[in-house]
Amino acid sequence: MTGNPTMNDVAREAGVALKTVSRFVNGETNINPVLAGRIADAISTLGYRRNLAAASIRPGWTSKTIGLIISDLANPYYSALTSAIESFARERGYLVISSSSDELGTQHDRLVDRLMEQRVDGLIVVPPRDPGRPWSAVTPPIPPLVFVDRPADFPQADVILADNAGGARAATAELLAHGRRRVAFVGDALGISTMRERHAGYRAALEDVGIAADETIVRTDAHSSRQAAVAVAELLAKTDIDAVFAANNRASVGALLAFRDAGRRLPLIGFDDFEAALVSSPGVSVVSHDIVEMGRRAAELTLDRLAGSDREPATIVLPTRLVLRGSERI
Known part of the structure; x- marks a missing residue:
């Protein structure tokens, strides 16, 4: 046989009506067991598969x-x-x-x-x-x-x-509660709604304790962990930051890479958990959701x-x- 076998081919092979084959392949169980066995054998012999894409065009059918x-x-x-x-x-x-x-x-x-x-x-x-x-x-x-x-x-x-905003606010507040006052924000572009919300939460935590937001310690161009590492390295070298809020898992990894290369580590909390968070000592604290x-x-x-x-x-x-x-x- 050339081409893909059809239900008509299965019906001919099994010696049953096309409607019976259709009922069988769609999971109906009230079919004569002898006929069902013949249909199953024919499907196996011919290698028949349902075309769900075609079936989904028909009223009441779906592609699953x-x-x-x-x-x-x-x-x-x-x-x-x-x-x-x-x-x-x-x-x-x-x-x-x-x-x-x-x-x-x-x-x-x-x-x-x-x-x-x-x-x-x-x-x-x-x-x-x-x-x-x-x-x-x-x-x-x-x-x-x-x-x-x-x-x-x-x-x-x-x-x-x-x-996002609530989680970022809680993370930044935790860093501030440990006496930090120059908490950097490192994340992806603020064109992403989650980043905007996390940045807003970060700023709200600063405002809660009367600290003015400083955009010179905010980085929003870290899409990859490597870009985040570059951003944190620059902050370490050129600013007086004393903690980092990493606004996603890749920013957290980037911060760890920058700390390693600089030979010093600052307090860090990241947004979103990640497997490597447990590898470092101490482990990386994170904002997590299910x-x-x-x-x-x-x-x-x-x-x-x-x-x-x-x-x-x-x-x-x-x-x-x-x-x-x-x-x-x-």
Whole structure:
């Protein structure tokens, strides 16, 4: 046989009606066991596979897939988020197709279009730093949509966030409580909503104790750990900082690299936990939130919409907590 076998081929091989094959491959159980056995043997012999992409075009059928767009596949934070989403979706029979925008709006837009062309049942999206086109410009129909980690301007979507401002405020306040007064902020671009919120929390903690924010000890150009290391090295060499608030996991790693190279270490608290936080002595204190819960809730909201829920769109803010391991009081 040339080409991919079809249900018609299976029906001929098994000597049964096409409708019976259709019922079998869609999981119906009230089929004569003898006929079911013949169909199973025919499927095995022919190597038949369902074409879910084609099936999803038909009314009432789905592709059983969810599209996931994250911002940076190389970041362990997003790897953990993807794993959590996949785990929850898999338990309910859905495949997650994941891809990365690399923080580029144009790439994000292409991925959205491609996933919708693949007729995914739902979309879970981490909006990129460069927003690209507005969601209102996307050709409808848009499948059930959930924004995770960052919001975007599309009121019909559900949103799941962490308490970025509150976590950053608590971290900075902890450093200040240990007598530090020149706390540097090191993070990524403020065009990213999470960075803006963490920077706002940092500034609020300074204001709480009457310290004026000093933009000369703020760095918002550290996308990678290496860039963060360069930023912290420069701060160590040219300013009088006495502590560092690292606004994401890569900034934390960069700070550790800079401390190593400089031969001295300052008090440090980072935002988002990371495996290497336990390697140094003392361990790196962090602002943590439940990434697994964030992923689970994102998948749950998506599948809830697919099940027919017509509730109002929700914005869920997950709490953060300080995990103190000693680096805050060196």
